[in-house]
Amino acid sequence: MPHPAATADPLIAAVNAGVEIYDLARTLRIGMPQSPNHPPYWHALPRRHGDMVRSDGGSAANDMISMGTHVGTHIDALAHVSQDGRLADGTDAREASVGGRFDRLGAHTIEPMVRPGVLLDVATALGSPQGLDGGYEITPANLEFTAEVQGTPIEAGDVVLIRSGWGRHFDDHATYVGTETGVPGVSEDGAVWLADHRPHAVGADTIAFERLKPGAGHGLLPAHRVLLVERGIYIIETMVLDDLAAAGVHRFTFVLSPLKLYGATGSPVRPLAVVSRG
Amino acid sequence: MPHPAATADPLIAAVNAGVEIYDLARTLRIGMPQSPNHPPYWHALPRRHGDMVRSDGGSAANDMISMGTHVGTHIDALAHVSQDGRLADGTDAREASVGGRFDRLGAHTIEPMVRPGVLLDVATALGSPQGLDGGYEITPANLEFTAEVQGTPIEAGDVVLIRSGWGRHFDDHATYVGTETGVPGVSEDGAVWLADHRPHAVGADTIAFERLKPGAGHGLLPAHRVLLVERGIYIIETMVLDDLAAAGVHRFTFVLSPLKLYGATGSPVRPLAVVSRG
């Protein structure tokens, strides 16, 4: 039985009518692939059941976590990247962190997202549903073509997710990180094309969102510059996009609620793609 | 202009029509109040802008985080609490963590939530909108009365949030933790009443969800036993519920997407209450 009041709120009505939730996040595990630039994810149980049992027979176990914020599926705050000493808002990048935190543009300033999302399944559109090659640069023409083939034009404010298919290498750490093989993705041109469509955020199924040339490492990241610094568009990395692609879901409600880590440069997240059930 | 395809999906249509998002999470800051049983939240910037500038003038700052999972606004996984050596699924609580993680009932098993939510603003219903007293036990009668006054009956599968008003003490750490003053909330009877309505999860604006008697500490937590162990209902703690209450929003779409921390006993979260705009 639906809530009597539910019909008054179209969102509740839609949720009550049934939704399918696609989980776009990797599981956070000790030893998962990541860039060596960041503190890796570690976890331990300081207290397990039986360590300290209360007088009534109850017991609580708990956790100790250590990690960077750019590990696992995560979002980059605008404070993450600077260019020529300036942040996205034009302020001095070095002064911005005096105090040991970014009071402006830090992760705590990322508003939660409940907004239209589009999957650009470039790998499938280009005839390689299993995934593009390492180092392949996704061009504006590729993006344009994918949006057309799918029938999913991008509107201002959308969250645009780009599937390269590279996620299939997640369990092969060296390949997923791509130091030798490179990683497919957009580069500067693709980033400009995306930015010109004024998305709220963009994401990909790779560790650095953008194309990495074989052997080049993370030394130069022009798409980060374009998106984070020049256009103020958030970047979401290490996403799981294969289930969404397999289901042929190209348009959905995108949900992302980053941890409000005061002054941090990013946050681990568990983004969702939600669709009404048929 | 709405998306052409959007109308096909009632959820996207509802989102496109405009939604209001209430952020129910505390900001994670060094020094925020928490129980001494858990590793506190700490943050530092290993790299600031200017520390290492790339050849093209770009620079990336990053983070190092250390924390427990039961700090700040967070959700308890079912693995968090055991009773008489058993977890919610009846398995041996001590054996369940062999390997250093809870393969079953860990935080990674908490499905993301996009479902109806109800705020029981008990403080306001009882005539103390600014908040109940330390140690006050919210009774089944109080809960029943609040639901009636608000016109918000609870349906199976709802997420039920209980506002005690204790959140006003958040910046006064000793009081918020409540070791001496106690903290208002439901106790065993209220937990049973809640559980009998079969909610998917429950939450509160206090550090331990349930009533703490003055001077009693966290020694005995009967509501945790009822909810987590006996009924398999998640508990969300340290929520921000005052904005929601001030706006008179008692029914909403509740969104929560915990980090997929493999084998952990809980996760920091940033839950949301979303409503269609008038």
Add this chain to the structure above:
Amino acid sequence: MPHPAATADPLIAAVNAGVEIYDLARTLRIGMPQSPNHPPYWHALPRRHGDMVRSDGGSAANDMISMGTHVGTHIDALAHVSQDGRLADGTDAREASVGGRFDRLGAHTIEPMVRPGVLLDVATALGSPQGLDGGYEITPANLEFTAEVQGTPIEAGDVVLIRSGWGRHFDDHATYVGTETGVPGVSEDGAVWLADHRPHAVGADTIAFERLKPGAGHGLLPAHRVLLVERGIYIIETMVLDDLAAAGVHRFTFVLSPLKLYGATGSPVRPLAVVSRG
């Protein structure tokens, strides 16, 4: 039987003849008293015995540690404090940490110490062997008097340890930290007196080495300025000096081997006072 070759080395001969070792360090435990300015000590066992047993029946347990460096018994590197934007070597204090670490004057530059040590048991010399009052300022006259009474003049290069007796409050966290009560110790004048005797390092049984006025907190630390910045003398804090005092040992070989934490501002340590057995 002594080693045949041992007699050739007077140090080995002295050690073989028998030494008594006084442990001058606090045990590192979760929850021990410390300043809230530093990440607290936390420990967990990621792996316990039985979590993963090898084919031959062997098993290894291990640890996960999170901490600041100025917690527990520790030594301050010269990089720890700056005055008017300068470090001890006159370099720009802000530039010195560009890169996220102090390449110069960091903890890794503290040479291990095996050198003469002197205990100035001021508390006993002043007739309060159980300990001085909170906020008491140990004056140059007090230091002079103690050295005389004990018959232990200070030589250049010595390590000088000052016992105030405040260590007796270690288990009473609020008092040991001394925010309200204050903490006894030298202040600027005493620091100058010490520095004029050209010790290699100084230490005390208190959390901040120097006198803290009741209610004043750690806001102003003139002795730190004098010793670390102006004179380049290391400071060791939160030492255990009561056993040494009770045994009447005022002169000894001081041993301290800080962790070589590259670029850090200090290191947890376990200093020793070693004496030949009678």
Add this chain to the structure above:
Amino acid sequence: MPHPAATADPLIAAVNAGVEIYDLARTLRIGMPQSPNHPPYWHALPRRHGDMVRSDGGSAANDMISMGTHVGTHIDALAHVSQDGRLADGTDAREASVGGRFDRLGAHTIEPMVRPGVLLDVATALGSPQGLDGGYEITPANLEFTAEVQGTPIEAGDVVLIRSGWGRHFDDHATYVGTETGVPGVSEDGAVWLADHRPHAVGADTIAFERLKPGAGHGLLPAHRVLLVERGIYIIETMVLDDLAAAGVHRFTFVLSPLKLYGATGSPVRPLAVVSRG
């Protein structure tokens, strides 16, 4: 001028006469080689100079550290390894850590060491001063031969350090860890030979002290079983022994003062070899 009182204490006299200190520890740096079984060493500066300047122009910088205890140069506590469910003292290995720490046999129970030390420079004795091959097993005959050639018989209570020369690979992480190449060292037979000489502790310039076969990983560690579990002899790993060997110092006073990490399975350390000068 020597201290007047110094001559009364042979140890102080020896120290005053001049000592040479050999530092046997690796610098702790982000990214140094280590086993993936342990949380890696990470460091950040939460506060740098200039972040918060006091009214008198003073400023303090500080640190945040995250690490395992078996990283860098470290000592294994007896609690680290169990065999067939038993620790060195015969107690149940699993029960020993109930409470989340090893109350018995933990790192806090390792007494500081100031005692005779012997370097067995096996690499040089066997004609390969630059170092033995990966996977080479140092046999009892090799140890016997080295002690004889050097003229350094082992006495009960000595600390015995074994130099394989593998330390030369420290900056080549993959080789130092030796997963593919193997690592030279003693195995079960050598461990028994050592144990039969009743040393207080043993150490080596390798990551796991004992011989690792190429491709075998850390799956089976018979020398750890013999030393830690069967004989109660501490193991020190990842030591720097090349300077000592180059100087031809085979006998010295060994100094090691582990952090008193309550209940931990090991401790990072900075061991020293100290000799009287000329």
